[in-house]
Amino acid sequence: MKLLHLDSSVLGAASVSRRLTSEIVLRHQALHPGIEVISRDLAADPALHLSGAHLAAFQGSASEDALINADLVKGNAYMYELFAADILVIGAPMYNLSIPTPLKAWIDRIAVAGQTFRYTAGGPEGLLKNKKAFIASTRGGVYSAGSPAAALEHQESYLIGLLAFLGVTDVTVVRAEGMALGPEAKEAAVARALEDIAAIAA
Ligand SMILES: Cc1cc2nc3c(=O)[nH]c(=O)nc-3n(C[C@H](O)[C@H](O)[C@H](O)COP(=O)(O)O)c2cc1C
Incomplete structure (x- = not known):
């Protein structure tokens, strides 16, 4: 069994999402002794933004740009790691109402027609099967269903x-x-998240 662990917070040791992903990984190690864990710190080592040079390479043109070539190798590794994983653990803080750009850059490499999804007469079809994902979601404000900011x-x-x-x-x-609503609110929300992690079953 294999687990792919992705972090994307820029806050290093102060990051709540990193704490939560680390606890989720520990929980799976307890549930599945011997599970192989591959960790990627997308904030410390991000992929480049997709460019015309990337798309040309995808279409078979040879690139002589060492930076692009190294980045293409990284993108291929992302894909192999994803295909191999049974469990995905994704640290995803909210940045400007969405996800951090290094996580988006990872997505831009793994969402590839013909590999992870395909177009059929009936519409698009996902090709990743039998995988579970855990998202460690953190945010400064409150956006849960029913809250005034939910639409954002x-x-x-x-x-x-x-x-x-x-x-x-x-x-x-x-x-x-x-997380930005004061120390007590933050502590209570983190404690609830840790309880949710402790309740994860195999
Ligand atoms: C660049 C940046 C943008 C952020 N944008 C938002 C936002 O749009 N909404 C929000 O509620 N919190 C926002 N936050 C707060 C983070 O979501 C919050 O601090 C969260 O705990 C970050 O996760 P982390 O602790 O794993 O880094 C932002 C934080 C940063 C650093």
């Missing part, structure tokens, strides 16, 4: 939609929101 939530909803588009529909969100 383009972080969890985007990720859940994207994963479903690729065929991953077994998704669990572990959420700590209201």
Whole structure:
């Protein structure tokens, strides 16, 4: 069994989403002794933004740009790691109502027609099967259903939609929101998220 662990917060040791992904990984290690974990710190080592040079390479043109070539190798590794993983653990803080750009850059490499989804006469079909995903969602404000800012939530909803588009529909969100609403609110929300993690079953 393999687990792919992605972090995207820029806050390093102060990051709540990193704490939550690390606890989710520990929980899976307890549930599945021997599980292989591959970790990617997308904030520390991001892929480049997609460019014309990338698209030309995807279409078979040889690139002589060492930076692009190294980045293409990284994108291929992202894809292999995703295909191999049974479980995805995605650290996804809300940045400007959506996800951090390094996480989007990862998505731009793995959402590839013919590999992770395909177009059929009946519409698009996700090609990733039998994978579970866990999203560690953190945000400064409150955007849960029913809250005044709910319509501005383009972080969890985007990720859940994207994963479903690729065929991953077994998704669990572990959420700590209201991180900017004072120490007590933050502590209570993190404690609830940790309880949710402790309750994850095999
Ligand atoms: C660049 C940046 C943009 C942010 N944008 C939002 C936002 O749009 N809405 C919000 O509620 N919180 C926002 N926040 C607050 C973070 O979501 C919050 O601090 C969260 O805990 C970050 O996750 P982390 O602790 O794992 O880094 C932003 C934080 C940063 C650093």
